[in-house]
Every structure is written in C-alpha cells, then in structure tokens.
Amino acid sequence: MCMRSILPLASLNQWLLEHFVAAVRLVSMLPGGEWHVAAPSVFAMALFYCCLGLLWRRMGHRLVQWAAGAGLLMVILWWAWSPRLFLDGDRFRVTFLDVGQGDSAVIELPDGQVVLIDGGAAYERFDMGRAVVGPFLWNRGIRTIDAVIGTHPQLDHVGGLAWVLRHFMVKHYWGSGETRKEPFYQRLQDSLAYRGLREGVAREGQEILSSGPCRLVVLNPSAHEQHDLGLPENRVSGRMLNNRSVVTRLTCGHHTILFAADVEHDGLSRMTSSPFHSPVEVVKVPHHGAASSLSRDWLASIHPQYAVFSAGRHNRYRHPAETVLEAYGLEGSAVFRTDRDGGVWFTGRASGETLHVHRARELSWQLTNSTSCLWTCEQANWARVWKQWRDSQ
Secondary structure, eight states: OOHHHHSTTHHHHHHHHHHHHHHHHHHHTSTTSOOOOOOOOHHHHHHHHHHHHHHHHTOSOHHHHHHHHHHHHHHHHHHHHOOOOOOOSSEEEEEEOOOSSSOOEEEEOTTSOEEEEOOOOBOSSOBHIIIIIHHHHHHTTOOEESEEEEOSSOHHHHTTHHHHHHHSEESOEEEOSOOOOSHHHHHHHHHHHHHTOOEEEOOTTOEEEEETTEEEEEEESOTTOOOOOOOOGGGOOHHHHHHTSOEEEEEETTEEEEEOTTOOHHHHHHHHTSTTOOOOSEEEOGGGGOGGGOOHHHHHHHOOSEEEEOOOTTOTTOOSOHHHHHHHHHTTOEEEEHHHHOSEEEEEETTOSOEEEEEGGGGSOOOOBTTTBSHHHHHHHHHHHHHHHHHTO
16 A cells, blocks of 8 residues: 555645744744743642633632632743742752762852752763753752852763753853863863853862852862873873862851762872861762772761762662761761662751751652551652642742
C-alpha cells in the first residue's frame, strides 16, 4: 500500500510543523520571549481552581463572581511575578542541591544577595544547570545571582554553569584561574563572554561577598600560588586541579559553613596551618567523600557538627568511601548525603544560635494503606505539604 494513502497530506503536515517549530524558536530568541516562573504551590493551585469553579458555575451573588475573577487574576499575576518573600535582613539559607555525581550549592543571604557555588555536570542529553539548578532558583524567586563561583574547571562542577550564566543575570564570576581545552570549558567561556563577564581569580583571604553580619571568604588556593601554569593538557592532573580548587567559608553571625570543593590531602594540610583556619558548624565534605580527601588532622581541627556529602547514587567511584564516612562519624558529625537524602538545606538567623537542617527526602509523600495506615499517613502527607510550602518561603 502506498504511504501517501496511509498518511494523507503528510508532506503538508511536516511542512507546517517545521515552520511552527522555527517560529517558536525565533520568538524565544526575542527579548522577553522566554519567561520562567516558579512552580505553583498546592495552596495557590487550590485557590486558582476554587475561583475558576465559582466563575464557571456562576455560583453566588455577582459580587462573589467579581471577587472570584479578581482572585483568579491575582493568582495568575503573582505566579507570573514569582517574587522572593520574607527577606527580613536576618534569615539566611544554604542549599546543597542534588546534582548527582557533582557539586552545587546556593547561598541566600539575609539582605537578598545570592551566591551559586558550582553547577553540576552537563552531558549531551542532560544538563544539571537546566534541569536542577535553574528550576530551583526560579522556584526561590531568584533571577539575579550576585556571585557565581566555579571552584575548578572539571565537568562535574562547572559543566552546568554555562547554561545558568546565559539564563540568569550574574554580577560576578570567580574561579581558580586554571584553563582547559575541553568543550565543556569552552562553553563556559562562551557564556561568560555572552554576559560580558571576566573571571576573577580567587585567592586565600579574599572576601567574595559581605552582607551585614555575613561574610564569604576564600581559604584556598594559597595567595602565593601561581595560577594557570600553562602546562600541556596531558600534564594537568585531576589532583592538581583539585588542590587548587576554590574553598570558601561563610560566616553568618554565630554560624560557619565551609564549602570544601574537591581539595585533597595536600590542600587540606596546607589550610590546617593557615591563619584563616577555624572550626566550622557545617562542612561540605571535600571531593564527594573520596579517600584521597581525608585528612584526620584537618577534620579534627574543624570539628563540624554537620557533614554534607554531595555524590551520585551508585556512582562508579563508590563515593563516599566507607573510611571517610567512618571518620566523620567518629568525629561526632551528623552525616547527610545527597545520594540518599536528596537536596539538603540549612536555615537560620544571623542573630540566633539555632541552625535548622532539612532534607528533600522528608518531603516525599508516603503511600497510604486502607487497613493499617490511612488517616495517620494521610495526615503526615498533608504535614509534608505544609512543610514544603513553609520551607519554600
């Protein structure tokens, strides 16, 4: 049977579809042609459909219908605006995103300033910047990033930053100063050029950002270390790049959080004797928990209350290593893992001493069972909905 008789007007349909896709692509390139909004909360969706139902059924007095129409319009406008809420000049939040086998952390300071440290990896069919980092920022009402830090030029740390830089307003970009020839690094450089940004070279003692009682200071690489030695690509080892990665410490009132990037034993030993070295409350464990980044002297000197491992589930490197997990456990640190807990975030007040820890796993809905767990599980699920809405503010 002839294909033409099976699919009538197939060539016309294909022509229309191709031109429709081309038109959509053209419109998306225009200023304002692409607009990203936060995912609506359960309560916003309930209000929207309640107002829509009142209008559809024409229920109640005309005044009620006008109120429903106004409510519907306000929900849509609020959703399109997606503003940031509750910036009281005291509360801060640090989120360690689940980007698989990679790193990405978002710092939200009390005055509204935002810092992004790394952006996960980017592959041919999946970009962590587009799939994870970007949607998280939009859901938080963030469209401008005050500082982006690419800790070191490796795919699992800066691969996703190329997409983020093109879709968010970024004021400053900091890196270790090392260069690569791989395509992922060239894409990052193209995105920096697109935004008109130049990479600032971070060195020990530099203050990346200051916001009232909060300061973000660089602890590594050393201020005396020469960057971008111009070595051939085949002589640039992963260990060398890791030990030159940008390590930063956030101090917010009584709270201290250390972002240890991928620094290994040599870099940790150097930082132990640094005048900027001090105990911390939270540490992002270096190098996803690899054994090469375990220094027991350094760990004892920072004595973290919380330790966050950023690693991919069933990763081929078997991160985090059992010896590293054991070492942090013996130090008395509460351990959190993005491969098991999902995203992990800390909230607190610069003026207070209490730090709250949250895990995405806690927000996962529980299946209800009509025989053993109906009302209890359902009540717990609604408590998770409330917690998710509260934590998103």
